[in-house]
Amino acid sequence: MPDKPSITVCDATLRDGSHAYSHQITLEQVRTYAAASEAAGFSFLEVGHGNGLGASSLQVGESLVPEGDMLRAAKACLRRTKLSVHVIPGFATIQRDIAGALEAGVELFRVGCHCTEADITQRHIGHVRSVGREAWGVLMMSHMASKDVLLEEAKKMQSYGAQGIVLMDSAGAYFPADVTEKIGLLAGRLDVPVGFHAHDNLGLSIANSLAALEAGARIIDGTAKGFGAGAGNAPLELLAAVLRQRGYPTSLDFYKALDVAEVAAKLFAGSLPSASGITIVSGLAGVFSGFAKPVQRAATQLGVDPRDVFFELGRRKVVGGQEDIILEVANELARRKNGANPGAPAP
Amino acid sequence: MPDKPSITVCDATLRDGSHAYSHQITLEQVRTYAAASEAAGFSFLEVGHGNGLGASSLQVGESLVPEGDMLRAAKACLRRTKLSVHVIPGFATIQRDIAGALEAGVELFRVGCHCTEADITQRHIGHVRSVGREAWGVLMMSHMASKDVLLEEAKKMQSYGAQGIVLMDSAGAYFPADVTEKIGLLAGRLDVPVGFHAHDNLGLSIANSLAALEAGARIIDGTAKGFGAGAGNAPLELLAAVLRQRGYPTSLDFYKALDVAEVAAKLFAGSLPSASGITIVSGLAGVFSGFAKPVQRAATQLGVDPRDVFFELGRRKVVGGQEDIILEVANELARRKNGANPGAPAP
Structure with a gap:
């Protein structure tokens, strides 16, 4: 060859x-x-x-x-x-x-x-x-x-x-x-x-x-x-x-x-990566995989689906270094879910 | 769409x-x-x-x-x-x-x-x-x-x-x-x-x-x-x-x-599949993946590399149901390795 x-x-x-x-x-x-x-x-x-x-x-x-x-x-x-x-x-x-x-x-x-x-x-x-x-x-x-x-x-x-x-x-x-x-x-x-x-x-x-x-x-x-x-x-x-x-x-x-x-x-037993719903949606949304842990934390804290957070981060074209936006997005999804902000425009 | x-x-x-x-x-x-x-x-x-x-x-x-x-x-x-x-x-x-x-x-x-x-x-x-x-x-x-x-x-x-x-x-x-x-x-x-x-x-x-x-x-x-x-x-x-x-x-x-x-x-924790040297070589050799366990047993028993066994099975175009050939191949590799059959033609 x-x-x-x-x-x-x-x-x-x-x-x-x-x-x-x-x-x-x-x-x-x-x-x-x-x-x-x-x-x-x-x-x-x-x-x-x-x-x-x-x-x-x-x-x-x-x-x-x-x-x-x-x-x-x-x-x-x-x-x-x-x-x-x-x-x-x-x-x-x-x-x-x-x-x-x-x-x-x-x-x-x-x-x-x-x-x-x-x-x-x-x-x-x-x-x-x-x-x-x-x-x-x-x-x-x-x-x-x-x-x-x-x-x-x-x-x-x-x-x-x-x-x-x-x-x-x-x-x-x-x-x-x-x-x-x-x-x-x-x-x-x-x-x-x-x-x-x-x-x-x-x-x-x-x-x-x-x-x-x-x-x-x-x-x-x-x-x-x-x-x-x-x-x-x-x-x-x-x-x-x-x-x-x-x-x-x-x-x-x-x-x-x-x-x-x-x-x-x-x-590295026990720490080898494996695809999960989170990493899959992170890929679909085009968001840096390293966001997985903070996204999961924020989603649990605010009672929203971490996959929804990833899709929204993708829509906002967030990149590494913008980790502060994670909590903002999770907060907004929680507000929408709880109907606290019914007049908000549709995404 | x-x-x-x-x-x-x-x-x-x-x-x-x-x-x-x-x-x-x-x-x-x-x-x-x-x-x-x-x-x-x-x-x-x-x-x-x-x-x-x-x-x-x-x-x-x-x-x-x-x-x-x-x-x-x-x-x-x-x-x-x-x-x-x-x-x-x-x-x-x-x-x-x-x-x-x-x-x-x-x-x-x-x-x-x-x-x-x-x-x-x-x-x-x-x-x-x-x-x-x-x-x-x-x-x-x-x-x-x-x-x-x-x-x-x-x-x-x-x-x-x-x-x-x-x-x-x-x-x-x-x-x-x-x-x-x-x-x-x-x-x-x-x-x-x-x-x-x-x-x-x-x-x-x-x-x-x-x-x-x-x-x-x-x-x-x-x-x-x-x-x-x-x-x-x-x-x-x-x-x-x-x-x-x-x-x-x-x-x-x-x-x-x-x-x-x-x-x-x-x-099914603990039983999920994961690529290994054996499954990879099985794929390269085009041998049915279900052979992995018997091949490993035969290779261990006869002191040969299971990956060599898979490559040889692939050369022989073995298919499911021909599990008996596994031991035959492992035996032949062991004989070659141990020089017991030095006059055998090269593969």
């Missing part, structure tokens, strides 16, 4: 999985999992807080272990597999967080932002390149922008020095045809490799990853057993299987890539 | 799930689940042993509860939702099993066989039609036959009186393009509605179901939380979501269709 291009498979288990584990991943878990990832031959292992470098905080959740310790623990287990981090300007500072990650031996910085705000990544991408390390651009919640807007934003990141562009389906809202359209345009029009990062809210993470590969993506993200935010990600063990079946060359040892699922199942 | 056709959604939870529960489903579980299925508005609820009417036996596993009791318990909970059964000639006799099911009020008989053996369904389909009940034809392990062979077999079933034809992906081996090709041909050339029954071994059950709908399928099977053989089926809660998002009319109450997942999660 010499006609298919080689695919870079990125293992985000110890970063996206942080969301599924309330950021309580231990150093022992980092070491055990990193060794399994290295053995499987993934190209990159991403490690850290779910929201990336410097994000550990009361606001979005504190990591159990300091970031530098996690990165050094992982690095010590890696040889062929390179260490990468997720970087969101706003959480991550250049002076403190990127400097610390460089010292810890991080080889790839994936600098992300909301899909229409590429401008904010310029300084971070530029800095990483200026010190001679690899930088990619990541467009999050990419279902909220048209393919033409995404191309424009990706081109900005490329002009800042990004050596790869990843579209994230942060809400798990894509259908395969959407992926084909957007990845196809970017892969055809950018000078750097394009990647895709799936979430499984609608059960389409593997199909969407496959659509991305067929449309020209050369980078694909996954997590062992789908261990990630909301309904989780494209399971690496399934990605390994479809890549093999479709004849894409990779750096993977196939059986050891299957084995990471069992390693993750043991390490 | 008036241009999309109405879809018949079949709930196979209390039949395919029997495989995942070693056929130990209780009457109380039947009643609780059937009430949830009725509330959700599924068109049919299939009930019984995993291998269908009359299959309870030492050979393939004994049901905890007599078939007639399960069917009557379910029937008592159903009003709009119709009761259906899976029928494999060889297990199911007309005199004993179909007669009993008719007495219990079964409304649809889905008569299945290996995908190249439609002939054996003639008498059963004919009998069901002669007593005025509905009969469909089901082609199992359909990935093993070409689209032209499937069309020929389906036409036979149609000539026997089948009022619908369902292709089963019993091994979870299909990719969406395969489904598009086969369902597309059948939907275009048969006079009766065509359906699809997915398994999730490669994580593609929802994508394959979607491909089937887009290619003209009007019937779709699923199970709550994917509760079924091997890696399980297309989860009904996810089917409900994609049907809604794509604008297909159905008889479903959307939120109550999501709720069946939670009902199943509680009723």
Whole structure:
């Protein structure tokens, strides 16, 4: 099968999985999992807080272990597999967080932002390149922008020095045809490799990853057993299987890539993601999966259906950072339900 | 969305799930689940042993509860939702099993066989039609036959009186393009509605179901939380979501269709299917998922990798009923591994 291009498979288990584990991943878990990832031959292992470098905080959740310790623990287990981090300007500072990650031996910085705000990544991408390390651009919640807007934003990141562009389906809202359209345009029009990062809210993470590969993506993200935010990600063990079946060359040892699922199942038993009515509606509504817990809390408190809250958040096109709107929406639904505001206009 | 056709959604939870529960489903579980299925508005609820009417036996596993009791318990909970059964000639006799099911009020008989053996369904389909009940034809392990062979077999079933034809992906081996090709041909050339029954071994059950709908399928099977053989089926809660998002009319109450997942999660906790290295390789090799347990036993006993056993079974194109070959293959792999037979030709 010499006609298919080689695919870079990125293992985000110890970063996206942080969301599924309330950021309580231990150093022992980092070491055990990193060794399994290295053995499987993934190209990159991403490690850290779910929201990336410097994000550990009361606001979005504190990591159990300091970031530098996690990165050094992982690095010590890696040889062929390179260490990468997720970087969101706003959480991550250049002076403190990127400097610390460089010292810890991080080889790839994936600098992300909301899909229409590429401008904010310029300084971070530029800095990483200026010190001679690899930088990619990541467009999050990419279902909220048209393919033409995404191309424009990706081109900005490329002009800042990004050596790869990843579209994230942060809400798990894509259908395969959407992926084909957007990845196809970017892969055809950018000078750097394009990647895709799936979430499984609608059960389409593997199909969407496959659509991305067929449309020209050369980078694909996954997590062992789908261990990630909301309904989780494209399971690496399934990605390994479809890549093999479709004849894409990779750096993977196939059986050891299957084995990471069992390693993750043991390490994170009881915290593996699973589709629920909440994560499904979150995907249909196109709302960031990380909202699931606060939405459930607000809905219980006010006696409304959390699924109605998600649909309303979707109508308002809410994005990460706007968690305060959750309570406002839940309150309004409760008022409508209780008839306390009968004169309110229909939605 | 008036241009999309109405879809018949079949709930196979209390039949395919029997495989995942070693056929130990209780009457109380039947009643609780059937009430949830009725509330959700599924068109049919299939009930019984995993291998269908009359299959309870030492050979393939004994049901905890007599078939007639399960069917009557379910029937008592159903009003709009119709009761259906899976029928494999060889297990199911007309005199004993179909007669009993008719007495219990079964409304649809889905008569299945290996995908190249439609002939054996003639008498059963004919009998069901002669007593005025509905009969469909089901082609199992359909990935093993070409689209032209499937069309020929389906036409036979149609000539026997089948009022619908369902292709089963019993091994979870299909990719969406395969489904598009086969369902597309059948939907275009048969006079009766065509359906699809997915398994999730490669994580593609929802994508394959979607491909089937887009290619003209009007019937779709699923199970709550994917509760079924091997890696399980297309989860009904996810089917409900994609049907809604794509604008297909159905008889479903959307939120109550999501709720069946939670009902199943509680009723069958600890037995819900999940992809593993074994089920994934089973899908890649195109072997019936129900082989997972005997393959694991044989592999452990002989000290070989169960995944190697599955790949070899796939090369030999083994089908259900040929379980004796499992031990033979495991033995041969053990001999090769231990060098006891160094002169054997390379595979």
